[in-house]
Amino acid sequence: MSNKRLAIAIQTKICLICGRQHKDDSAILMDTRITTEETARKREAEMSQPSDYGDCNECKANKEKGIVLIGFDETKSDFTVKPQGAGFYRTGQYLVVTEENYKRFPFPQEHIDAGLKHRCMFIPEQLALQIIENSK
């Protein structure tokens, strides 16, 4: 019996909408060389680190229902991080609004159009809190 084997892990992605790490619709990653158990475990830990970006199932479902609004803090965000959204500092507000309601928000038309196209929009934390307050 050999104690050597292939390292196998499920790819972890980061959702650019909610920022959560997930394994929804992820690939199975397999090492190309048979290694010792110890090395295989190390490789599996490395391979389990987030290696891609993609919407999680929950955000995908919410984008079907409406426009997802994510509260963020501009001053704590890093806009240079690619892809866009990866460096946004999320402040914890997560709202799903209908298209009809979204079109009534006091945003510039280009923001309305972008939100309708991408089905999500990052909005300042204060605005997110205000929308939550107004919906009570």
Ligand SMILES: [Zn+2]
């Ligand atoms: Zn998500």
